[in-house]
Structures are given as structure tokens and as C-alpha cells.
Amino acid sequence: MKFSVYILIITLFALIYSCSDDTCNADTDTLLNIEFTVNDTNLTNIDFMDNLSLYSTQWSDSIHYSEEGSNEILSLMLSPNSDTSEIIITSVNAGLKDTLTIISQRELIFYSPECGFITNYFIDTLFYSINYIDSIAITSYQISTSKDGQVQIYF
């Protein structure tokens, strides 16, 4: 029996040692994917989608579909500092803008010592203007590291 004790001690210590890692190898992004569908011919005639951009008054820059988008989808993180994220949708040749105001519940999680904190979100309410937007559907309210949020916008 004592032989087996030693074997099991060594095995369990080895298991504990193998769990140690100092780098963040996990995907800690918590993203909202916005899918755009342009059915309005007036907008397709001005290449609305190709020239589409998103910005916020609380951003230091903009997101341009031509640079960061693909398959009519743009991904962004909601505000980590506020329950309200205001996103403005614009396109170069469009005279008007539309605004999304996303109200979410935030959950601050200490993910790991290596990766630090992440914020999970739950979309509570989405307000939107209807200058060009026809309708909006939220297909995934939960935003976490394992599941992106999904919003579909129809123009």
C-alpha cells in the first residue's frame, strides 16, 4: 500500500505542476456582431454598404466596413464603462445617419491572473432611429467569450 501512496503522490503533484501557465492563451474578446442587409435600392445605388462606417462620441476612431468588415458583418465591443453604448451608422454618400443605443447589463469577470478582466454583456434594450433603418432583429442577446452577440439591421 505504501508503494501506491508514493506513486499517487507523484502523479498528483505532476498534475498540479502541469496546470501552471503564465501567459494568456484564451480568446477573451466579447463581441457584438452586427449584420447589415441593404434592400433599399436607393442605398445600394450609392454603395451604402461599401462606404459604411460606425463611430461613437466615446470612441477615439471609427470602424470602416471596407477595412474591418466582411460578409456584411462588423464586430465591435460594447462600452466596458457604461450600460449604454451609442453607435452611429453613417455612409459617405448618405445624407443622414442612424443611431443605435444599446442598453445592456454588464458582468465584470476576473477571467484569470494571466488574462485579467473581461466584461460579459446581456442586451436589454436596443433603441434605433429610422432614417434609413427599416427594422432590427436581435438574434443573440448574450455576449461572452464563448458566444458573440448578434444583431441584424435591415435597410
Add this chain to the structure above:
Amino acid sequence: MLLQAIKFQPVKMDRFKYIFSILFVILTSLACFGQEKGNKQDEDLYAPIEDKEPLVLKGIKVGVNVGRVTDFFFKPERRSTEVSLDFNLSNKYFGVVEGGISETSMIKENYWYDSEGSYIKVGMDFNMLKKYPTDYFGIGIRIGKADFKHSASHIIFEDSHWIADPIAVDSKSYNTYWLEASFGLKGELIKNVYFGWSALVRIGVSGRKDAQFQPYEIPGFGKGANSINLGATYYIYYQIPFNKNK
């Protein structure tokens, strides 16, 4: 400018997810007792079921969890200590009280984090050995409770769009309860000095969740985000002997 809104319609959630975990522990424990009773081929290893000797307190073991020494190498941000009191009743049943303290302090580039707390576990171990009456090989159950608090500051999210604005979360206190099942060994290395280890399954019962600031590590329980945590302890005990003549 016209506005429209889409609002989430909440769906009521229940707590059935906990019931399965609790039933699992109970049924696993019962299955272990059943094994002891029905397996006659292992009579040399397992204690007999029928034993009418009165239970006698044969010693008290005072133990220190030496496994926490590994924190020094692998979790330098954490300082923790765990001790145990083990009441030996006829080498078959052991009343166990375990407790510990834990303190974590981390200052990283994108966050500062502090937590501190203590915990206590109360339960029983059941020795299945017959052949080595001074040693132990068996299963145990515990109920654990942790009191702890944590706080964080200077949290920065490295997102390329939102203007970086460090977040701080004030200190919050929690009480957490869990059930614990274990199996393990204790062997006498030299007279009255024992070494033992246990493999543990801890199942959270309440107090692990916080919608705003999820606890990372709960003293004695492990990762707060998990409903079930696995673990191991390595103890060195000194047995205070008495009732030797019985």
C-alpha cells in the same frame, strides 16, 4: 428623428441545475457504502459492516496542508494556509474540522486585484481499511463555508475604439457554501506522524455568483465561476494519542 426600440423579454429560470449536482454527491456516497457491503472478495481490504464495538476516541490528528507550499512557486500572488483537526473514532470514523485563510494580491499592467478571506469545513471521513488499522483509506464528506471579500481597480480593457477609462470595483463581501466529497489515504510515516492526500470534488451550493463582479477564487472552494471544482490536498499530521489501551 423617429425612434423604435426592441426590449428583451426575460424568461424565468429555475434552479434545477443544482439539484443534479447534490443528487450526484448523495448517490455517489451511497454507492460507495453499498460497495463496502456487497464485495466479499475484498474482505481483507475493507472494514466489516457489522461491528458492535462502541466508538472510542483514539486520538486527535493535527494537520497542516503542505500542498500550499506549491503556491510559493506557482501562485506567488497567493498566500494561504490550511489546517485540520481529525478526531479518530475507533479508526473507522473520523470527525474532521478543516479551516484556512487565503490572501491574493496582484498588480498587473491592466488591473489590480485583491482578495482575502477564510473558510471552514466540517464533516466525516469513513475508513474502509481493515488490514492497517492505524492507516486510512476511505471517503469523506464535508460542508464548507467561506467568508471573503475582494476588490479591483485600474482595470483597463485593451479595445481599440472605446476611450480607455480605468474601472474600479469597491470591496464586496461574500458568504459561500459548498458540499465536498473526497477519497484519500493517510499513512503513518513515523510514530504518530502521518502523511496523507485527498482528491476532492467540491460542489457549489450558494453564494458563488455576483452579476456585477464575479469572484475569481473562493477560499477553500476554488474558481468561483465553476459550479464544480476538483482539487487535491496534501497533509502532514501529528496524532495526539490517548485511549491507547482500548
